[in-house]
Amino acid sequence: MSGSKAAEPVLRVKDIVAGYGEMTILNGTTFDVRPGTITTVIGPNGAGKSTVFKTIFGMLKARSGSVTFKGQDITNAPPRRLLTLGLCYVPQGRNIFPELSVRHNLELGGVSAGAGVDVPARVEALMERFPMLRKKSGQQASTLSGGEQKLLEIARSLLLDPQLMLVDEPSIGLSPLMVQEVFGILKDLRQKGVSVLMIEQNARSALEISDDGLVLELGRTRIQDDAARLLADPRVGQLFLGGVVGDAA
Amino acid sequence: MANMINLLMAGLATGAIYALVAIGFTLLWQTSQTINFAQGEFVMLPAFFVLAALNLKAPLWLALLIGLGASLLVLGALFKRAVVDPMLRHGVLPLAICTMALSIFLKEGVKESYSAEASPFPSFVPGGNVSLLGAQISIQSVSIFVFALVVVFALQAFLMRTSTGRQMQATAQNPSVARLLGIPVERMILYTFLINAGLVALASFLVSPVYLAKFSSGETLGLAAFIAAIVGGFNQIRGAIAGGLLLGVVDNFAAAYVSTQYRGAVPLFLLIAVILFRPQGLFGRAEERTV
Ligand SMILES: Nc1ncnc2c1ncn2[C@@H]1O[C@H](COP(=O)(O)OP(=O)(O)OP(=O)(O)O)[C@@H](O)[C@H]1O
Ligand SMILES: [Mg+2]
Numbered sequence: 001m002s003g004s005k006a007a008e009p010v011l012r013v014k015d016i017v018a019g020y021g022e023m024t025i026l027n028g029t030t031f032d033v034r035p036g037t038i039t040t041v042i043g044p045n046g047a048g049k050s051t052v053f054k055t056i057f058g059m060l061k062a063r064s065g066s067v068t069f070k071g072q073d074i075t076n077a078p079p080r081r082l083l084t085l086g087l088c089y090v091p092q093g094r095n096i097f098p099e100l101s102v103r104h105n106l107e108l109g110g111v112s113a114g115a116g117v118d119v120p121a122r123v124e125a126l127m128e129r130f131p132m133l134r135k136k137s138g139q140q141a142s143t144l145s146g147g148e149q150k151l152l153e154i155a156r157s158l159l160l161d162p163q164l165m166l167v168d169e170p171s172i173g174l175s176p177l178m179v180q181e182v183f184g185i186l187k188d189l190r191q192k193g194v195s196v197l198m199i200e201q202n203a204r205s206a207l208e209i210s211d212d213g214l215v216l217e218l219g220r221t222r223i224q225d226d227a228a229r230l231l232a233d234p235r236v237g238q239l240f241l242g243g244v245v246g247d248a249a
Numbered sequence: 250m251a252n253m254i255n256l257l258m259a260g261l262a263t264g265a266i267y268a269l270v271a272i273g274f275t276l277l278w279q280t281s282q283t284i285n286f287a288q289g290e291f292v293m294l295p296a297f298f299v300l301a302a303l304n305l306k307a308p309l310w311l312a313l314l315i316g317l318g319a320s321l322l323v324l325g326a327l328f329k330r331a332v333v334d335p336m337l338r339h340g341v342l343p344l345a346i347c348t349m350a351l352s353i354f355l356k357e358g359v360k361e362s363y364s365a366e367a368s369p370f371p372s373f374v375p376g377g378n379v380s381l382l383g384a385q386i387s388i389q390s391v392s393i394f395v396f397a398l399v400v401v402f403a404l405q406a407f408l409m410r411t412s413t414g415r416q417m418q419a420t421a422q423n424p425s426v427a428r429l430l431g432i433p434v435e436r437m438i439l440y441t442f443l444i445n446a447g448l449v450a451l452a453s454f455l456v457s458p459v460y461l462a463k464f465s466s467g468e469t470l471g472l473a474a475f476i477a478a479i480v481g482g483f484n485q486i487r488g489a490i491a492g493g494l495l496l497g498v499v500d501n502f503a504a505a506y507v508s509t510q511y512r513g514a515v516p517l518f519l520l521i522a523v524i525l526f527r528p529q530g531l532f533g534r535a536e537e538r539t540v
Contacts, residue, residue, distance in 0.1 A: 057429060080431035089429055097422045104415050111416065112431030156430075 008071065010035040010164050010195045011056070016065035018055045025051045026219040028065065033164065033212070038186055038196040040206040040227065042240050043216035049199045050092055052216070053166050057089045058082060069164065083112040088157035092168040092199075095153050098142035102133055105141045105152055109159030117160070126155045147178035154185060164195045171202045183209050203240045207231050215240075254384040256501050262390035264497020265397035269452040270474035271481065271489035272401065273445035278483065279421040280441040283333050284345040287352035288449065289471020294355055295320045295453035296370055296462035297363055309371055317450045325446030329439060352467070359464040367466075372458035393455045400451055401490060404444065408486070417441060469513070473500070476516045480523045482530025492530070495519070 009032035019025040025048040033039045041049050054060040056067050058078050066075045069085060079089075097105050106126060110119035127134035132148060133155055144152060150170060157165060167186070171179040179202065186196050187209055200206035207213050210227035215236060223230065230236050270292055277283040285291070299316035307315065332351060336344040374392035378385040408414035420427045420437040428434045452470075460466060477496045481488025496516055503515040523530065 059425075059429060078431075079429045083431050091426070091429070095423065095426045097419045097426070099422055100415060100418060107412075108415065108419055108427075108430055108432070111412075 007034050009033055009068075010070055011197065012066075012068040013052070013056065014066050014068070016052070016055055016067065017063045018051065018060055018065075019063075020060075024063075024219070026055065026062075029216070029219060029221055030065075031214050031221050031224050033195055033197050035195055036190060036193050037211035038190050038198060038209060038227075039212040039214065040203070040210040041197065041199045041214050041216055042201075042203045042206070042230075042236075043222075044239075047216045048219040049216050050168055051219070053089060053091070053168050053197075053199065056166060057087070080112045083160055083162075084114055086161070086163035087166065088160065088162040088164075089166040090153050090157050090168065090170065092172070094146075094149060096141040096144075096149050099140055101138055102141050102144065102152060103137040106133065106137075106156050106159065109156035113160060119159070122159050122161075126158060130155050147174045147181070150174060150178070150182060151185075154182070158189075162194060164197065165189065166197050168199045169201060170198065171200060171205070179205065203236075204231070252384070252505070254382060255386065256505055257498060258386050258390045258394070260498030260501035261494060262387075262393040262397075262497070263501060264477075264494035265394045265401075266452050266456050266493075267470075267473045267477045267497050268401060268490045268493025269397050269448045269455075270470060271477035271493045272404070272486050273448040274474050274478045275481075275483060275486060275489045276421075276441050277445055278478075280417065280438050281329075281333060281337065282341045282344075283337070284341070284348065285445075286345060286348040286471070286475075287355060287467075288474055289467030289469070290352045290355040291320075291324050291446070291449040291467070292452045292456065292470050292474075293462070293464065293467035294324065294359065295450040296457040297359055299454070300363070300368055300370065300462060303371070309373060313373065313454060316454065317447065320446045320450035320453075321443050323446075324449060325443040326439065328446075329442040333442070352471070356464050356467065363464070365464065367461035367463040370457035370462045373454065374458075389459070393459075397451070397455065400448070404448075405486065413437075413440070473516055476520045480519060480530060485530070488530055 011033040013029055013031050016026050016029045017024060029048070029052055041052070043049050051060065055062050058076060058081075062075055066073060068074065069082075069087060072085065074082060074085065074087075097108065100108075103123065106123050107119060110117065110122060113119050127137065130151060133152060136144065136148070141149065141152060154167070154170070170182045170186075174182065183205065186198065189196055198206060198210070207227045207230055212224065213227040213230040214224040215222040215230070223233070223236070225233070270288060274285060274288050277285050295316045298319040299312045302312035302315040303309070332347060333344060336347045372389060374396065375388050377388050379388055379391075380386070408418055416427070416432045417437045417440055419430075419432055420434050421441075424434055427437070456470070457466075473496055474493070477492035478489050479492070480495065481490070481492030496519060499519055500512065500515055504512040507515070
């Protein structure tokens with residue numbers, strides 16, 4: 001790969017148009033995610049942040065534009081294919097199977113595993129890494145606290161050893177301590193070379209651990225820049241950082 | 250005492266059949282928001298598949314297999330493709346109403362094309378009595394109870410212990426997340442319909458030797474299963490089992506000690522009592538589902 005650019009993007013979203021029914025939400029959304037980085041997406045409510053993720057992950061059809069993962073076209077590919085290629089997605093809100101045990105919730109992350117993958121061994125490894133999950137492995141997932149459920153979701157999404165994680169508002173509703181834990185996991189992942197694309201309302205804390213940031217407005221990328229520069233940008237500060245923490249209710 | 254044991258056994262046998270039907274009912278609701286008001290007719294029909302095969306001189310075992318196969322095809326796959334899939338797009342209520350129409354269609358269809366009379370139906374379990382504590386217990390009742398219980402436990406084991414079973418549960422509990430983990434959601438829903446078809450066929454083969462095969466026999470069965478499901482909590486398989494057994498026993502005792510005339514009202518009383526005192530059912534949780 002000596003001829004290519006130093007850092008070919010792990011994910012490239014280009015001119016995506018998508019929406020619900022007749023409604024168009026994404027109007028040519030374009031951005032890149034560099035390998036081994038954390039990239040945070042910020043923007044007002046209803047800007048289409050979650051919609052971008054759903055479209056990347058094949059839950060919503062892109063009417064035009066393209067999504068490329070490590071040089072492969074994955075536009076409108078079904079979740080199963082994306083998972084085997086090395087993407088994973090932790091949506092906004094609660095995404096567990098409440099009446100199944102913690103262990104079985106974890107195992108289901110391996111449904112799309114290829115023939116060579118030893119799912120039980122991966123489950124073991126994740127329990128090693130998140131002792132809380134082992135301690136509560138026999139419990140119904142609905143008995144976990146909100147933060148523990150988020151950890152379970154994140155752990156489940158790691159079962160197939162992804163290279164890129166999409167995570168939508170992981171900190172919402174979590175205690176400050178739990179937020180630190182979740183952000184810690186994301187930093188760990190980056191250290192291991194996994195790229196993270198995250199949506200966060202908690203813009204300041206998220207940008208502080210990020211390499212890149214982008215502002216999405218009305219389904220378009222307004223700004224894509226270095227996270228530190230975004231933090232310092234007065235336009236961003238005014239809109240998304242000033243008082244965000246206190247006003248979040 | 251002897252009489253009590255007899256009644257209890259007969260009640261458990263009836264109740265086990267209600268439970269089979271109620272479990273299917275619950276499964277359809279859980280995985281595809283289908284409230285199947287034709288569930289009683291789904292129990293009535295397989296017996297006629299078998300009778301039709303017997304009329305063509307098939308031996309009983311083959312006729313039962315044909316009946317089971319036809320049920321899986323018609324009450325499982327075809328019901329899903331031709332009724333549920335197209336109607337569910339319009340909502341839960343239109344689908345429920347459609348199943349009411351289907352129930353009338355099946356009833357009238359059997360009446361017109363087969364017979365308006367009750368037909369005897371061969372039993373594949375032995376008859377006769379055994380004595381226990383001075384009571385003459387019907388072997389048929391015991392066999393029905395045991396057979397239904399084995400089926401229920403096998404189903405539970407499948408749902409809890411196999412990967413496919415857990416994928417089915419995941420689909421029922423959170424279909425959108427199931428889809429994004431790569432679980433083949435459509436196939437899991439189809440399996441649910443096939444399981445329901447298998448359950449109603451078994452119920453049909455067990456109940457018809459006792460109560461005969463008749464076009465209208467689904468009316469009471471459907472209502473009983475519906476009530477058993479609600480009594481048990483509507484979203485729980487073990488609730489449907491408990492609800493079915495309870496209803497069967499109460500039903501039989503009421504017929505003996507209260508009045509056969511009021512027998513039909515007993516399930517409704519039970520239903521009202523449960524709704525008043527425990528609206529989420531014996532085993533149910535309050536649902537958070539947004540329909
Ligand atoms: N399933 C849906 N059907 C129809 N419209 C939808 C659906 N989901 C979202 N929308 C609409 O699409 C727009 C963008 O929604 P989206 O969830 O992407 O916003 P968001 O940027 O993630 O906002 P938030 O910060 O509140 O999570 C909103 O106007 C929303 O009302
Ligand atoms: Mg969102």
